[in-house]
Amino acid sequence: MKHFPVFIAVEGRRIVVSGGGDAAIAKLRLLLKTEANLTVFAQTPDALIVEWAAAGKLTLHRRAIEPGDAMCAVLFYAANDDAAEDARVAALAHRDGARVNLVDNLADSQFITPAIVDRDPVTIAIGTEGAAPVLARAIKKDLEERLPATLGPLARIGKAFRTVAEALPFGRARRDFWSEYYFKTGPEAIDKAGIDAVPNALNALLHKHLNAPKKVGFVDLVGAGPGDPDLLTLKARKALDAADVVIHDRLVTPEILELARREALVIDAGKEGFGKAMAQDDINALIVEHARSGAHVVRLKAGDPTVFGRLDEELEACDAANITWRIIPGITAASAAVAGIGQSLTKRQRNASVRLLTGHDMKGFADHDWRTLAKTGEVAAIYMGKRSARFIQGRLMMHGADPATPVTFIENASRPDQRIIATTLAKMADALADASLTGPALTLYGLAPRAAMIALEDLQEKEFA
Ligand code: SAH
DSSP: OOSOOOOOOOTTOEEEEEOOSHHHHHHHHHHTTSSSEEEEEOSSOOHHHHHHHHTTSSEEEOSOOOTTTTTTEEEEEEOOSOHHHHHHHHHHHHHTTOEEEETTOTTTOSOOOOEEEEETTEEEEEOOTTSOHHHHHHHHHHHHHHSOTTHHHHHHHHHHTHHHHTTSOTTHHHHHHHHHIIIIIHHHHHHHHOGGGHHHHHHHHHHHHHTSOOOOOEEEEEEOBSSOGGGSOHHHHHHHHHOSEEEEOTTSOHHHHTTSOTTOEEEEOOOOTTSOOSOHHHHHHHHHHHHHTTOEEEEEESBOTTSSSOHHHHHHHHHHTTOOEEEEOOOOHHHHHHHHHTOOSSBTTTBSOOEEEESEETTEEOOOOHHHHTSTTOOEEEETOSTTHHHHHHHHHHTTOOTTOEEEEEESTTSTTOEEEEEEGGGHHHHHHHHTOOSOEEEEETOOOOHHHHHHHHHHHHHHO
């Protein structure tokens, strides 16, 4: 980040603009939203600026900037539509101690003005450090459409009510009150009877919350999917938005953890296969302890929580402690992996069933029905199968599987660093060793990447070579 976003106090303070044409007008349109004292220096100001000056919205001086003109200004804009004049006035303003921005000149500017979504007092600033103005405009448009115009008035009324709301205990209780106001009671009151009805509705809401019984905690066991945040379900996002405590696995990506509510307590219960990490009993105890204290706990697991997730142990711990729970499914690694190679998990006339296997269990390498798997056309998605690749290969060959059966490893499925290693049963262990994968990998036994995708990858590799 080369620029750090802050909100500068400008109420009653000086902002000086040099320029009277299009560039100055564009900046002034934004600055007029503020409560700053605006001063414009322009030898030949546009009629619009003259109009603004006549209406008392700004002070206009019909001359070029001179030393001392930017004295005591918090911000200074060089907006002359003329690079040489911008450089001259910027140097003067700089000497006067003002923070300087030169329009369309990122390199010489001390600050930049973001794209703004204005729901005063809620203001959203979007910056791309000059890299992608198109992107900033698209994000702004999206937010403009999504945020109701009533958000501003609601926030203003809410702000005035803050001290009254302190009657509620700090933390969850107060947060729930505000959340219900902004997302339910406030908008509903406006819909029914207009903005004037909001203060009464707010009072009634506070009363309701003050008399509400104490919150009981509960647990959401949530599937985080394979890693791409876009593959989270809406329900998972809502749970993350609301959670007081998030207890997550090692495989949950930082991009997804970013989505947790800012105030949430985020706990890493990462468990490394075979390795040491928090013991399952400790995780169970942690979940129960937080839920008992009244928290909304999100137990966030990679993929789908019902697939090799030790979910039942956690559910049993909740049941034993009389804590309510809910399962929010996620996209399991097998689904993301087949999507990555353009194949189906099941296919007419090839395989009418598919197995989800684990490469190892509590005792070590896991045994399976190798005889059935060895038959032509069988498909299996093998989880945690990196270390057991040689064992699996040996068992399948021993039970008569065709050595040419396709095997595909998909590392980091759905993530930007996804890798696909296509091989055969005969070569799978060596191919895996050669690839030295470091991320989570799923083994698809009986499936090769779709031919069209291999051609595409070759092409891309050539293009980038
Ligand atoms: N509940 C998870 C699986 C947990 S077991 C799910 O439904 O996906 C952990 C194993 O899942 C890893 O060893 C790996 O085999 C697989 N896995 C999880 N995320 C993966 C990803 N993004 N890409 C490939 N494999 C993944």
